[in-house]
Amino acid sequence: MQTWTQKLANPTRFMELSATILPWLTGAAVLTLAYAMYLAFFVAPPDYQQGETVKIMFIHVPAAWLAMMGYTVIALSSFGLLVFRHPLADVSAKAAAPIGAAFTLLALITGSLWGKPMWGTYWVWDARLTSVLILFFLYLGLMALRSSLEDESTAAKLTAVLALVGVVILPIIKFSVDWWNTLHQPASVLKMGGSTIHPDLLRPLLISAIGFSLLFVAMHLKAMRNEVLRRRVKALTMAEVERAARGHAAAPAE
C-alpha cells in the first residue's frame, strides 16, 4: 500500500490534487486574515505598555514564525531529496525559498518599525535580530546558488546540502533570547507554563498566525505548481531541440 507521500510523488497526481485544494485554501486564508484584521483594528484593546503599537505584533510575529517555517520546509524537502530522492522534494524546496525570504524580510521590516517607537531604534545588533538577518541571507544564498548552476540536478543537490547545513540557524534564532542578553523580549506566546499575553491580544495574534500560515501553504502550492509546469516546458523544449538536431544531422548534405 502506498503512503500519501508516495502517492504525491507523481507530479501529475500532485497537479490534480493541488488544483482541487488551492481555491479552498486561498479562500480560507483570505477569510481568516480578514477576520484577524477586523479583530486587530476594531476589537483588540491597546496594550498597557506598547499602546496601539501592539497592532504591529499581529503581523510581525506570524511573519517571524513563517520565516522559520519556510526554512523548515526547505530543510525537510532537502532531506527528502537527498535521502529518499522524492521527485517533488526539490520542487518543494525551490518553491519555498522566495516565500520564506519574503516572510523573513517582513519580520525584519515590521520588527524595525515596532522597534523605533518602543526601543528608540530601528535596529540593534542583538542575537535575535542578527540571527534572523543571517536567515534572510541564507535564503538569498540558497536562491543564488541554485540559479548560478546550469545543471538542475547538481544545483538541487548542492542547494539541499547547503540548506541542511544552514538548518543550525533555526535553534539559534529560537533560543537566542535565552542564550544571550538581548534587547528582544523572550518567548511570550509559545512557552512552558502557557502564554503570558492577555487573551484579548492573544486571540487576534493566533488567528492572524493561522491566516498567514494558510496563505503560506497556498502560495507554496502555487509556486510548486509553477515549478512543475516550468520543468515540463523545459523537458518539451529539450525534446524539440534534440529532434531538430537529429533531423539536421540526418539530412543529406547538398
Added chain:
Amino acid sequence: MDLGPHAAFIWAAYAAEALVLAALIGWLFFDGARQKQQLADLERRGVTRRGSGPAKGTP
C-alpha cells in the same frame, strides 16, 4: 480610528506587509500564466517528450 502617536509606524508596517505579499502573489500568478502559455504553445506545435511534429492521425 485613532492609533495614537505612533500611527505612522503602524500604517507603515501594514503597508509593507501588503506591498511585499501583493508583489509575491502577483509574481506567482504571472509566473504560472507564463508557464501555462509556453506549455500550450509547445503542445500546439505537437511537441511531445518522444519527439515533435503533428500527432499521428492528424491531417
